[in-house]
Amino acid sequence: xxxxxxxxxxxxxxxxxxxxxxxxxxxxxxxxxxxxxxxxxxxxxxxxxxxxxxxxxxxxxxxxxxxxxxxxxxxxxxxxxxxxxxxxxxxxxxxxxxxxxxxxxxxxxxxxxxxxxxxxxxxxxxxxxxxxxxxxxxxxxxxxxxxxxxxx
Numbered sequence: 596x597x598x599x600x601x602x603x604x605x606x607x608x609x610x611x612x613x614x615x616x617x618x619x620x621x622x623x624x625x626x627x628x629x630x631x632x633x634x635x636x637x638x639x640x641x642x643x644x645x646x647x648x649x650x651x652x653x654x655x656x657x658x659x660x661x662x663x664x665x666x667x668x669x670x671x672x673x674x675x676x677x678x679x680x681x682x683x684x685x686x687x688x689x690x691x692x693x694x695x696x697x698x699x700x701x702x703x704x705x706x707x708x709x710x711x712x713x714x715x716x717x718x719x720x721x722x723x724x725x726x727x728x729x730x731x732x733x734x735x736x737x738x739x740x741x742x743x744x745x746x747x
Contacts, residue, residue, distance in 0.1 A: 604723045605695075611717035612728065614735040616742035619709035623742060624679040627701065627714070630671050631657050636741070637734040656686055665689045672698070679703035695721040714738060 616623055626636050634640040642660040646668055649656060655671040667688035674681045680702035685691030699718035706713055716731045 605721055606723070607696075607719065607721050608725060608727075609717070609719050610725055610727045610731070611715065612731040612735065613713050613715040614739060615706070615711060615713050615744060616738055617711055617744040618742040620679050620703040620705040620712040621709070623703050623712055623714060623738070624676070626741070627703070627738070628676060628679060628681070630655060630674065630681060630683070633657075633659070636737055638737050639730060639733050654686075667691060693722065694726045699727075711744065 627633070629635075631643050631645065634643040639661060640659050641662055644658045644660075646656050646658040656668050657671075658666050658668050660666050665688060667690045668686040669683045670686040672682040672684055680700065682698065682700040684699070685694070685697040691697055697718060697720040699716065701714070701716045704713045704715070705711075714735065716734070718727050720726065
């Protein structure tokens with residue numbers, strides 16, 4: 596796609612997905628709340644590493660490796676462990692050069708006295724299509740397998 600066609604067909608997106616899980620927000624946050632541990636629960640991410648040069652900046656960044664894809668670097672904007680929430684943005688790598696202005700938040704909300712919770716993952720970005728829906732749901736399906744809802 597030529598640069599002219601790319602900019603003409605792209606638009607701003609807001610994607611928000613959520614899933615209900617059969618565990619407390621605290622239990623789920625123990626699994627997904629680590630900025631550097633996303634590869635331990637999301638099946639599409641092979642590895643999350645601290646990038647080279649991290650000690651030369653005060654920004655916290657992670658370098659993500661996806662199967663068959665170039666790495667991408669994301670930067671933590673805000674971490675709120677008490678309220679089970681963090682926000683991050685794309686920092687470097689080819690993916691974010693295509694999917695521009697990517698900023699995302701992940702949060703966990705208790706909904707039934709420590710027995711059920713909702714995980715919400717949302718983002719804004721500029722691209723020609725929804726680039727995140729399937730990625731978020733691949734992570735949610737892994738969480739559903741780990742924290743299934745039980746029938747009463």
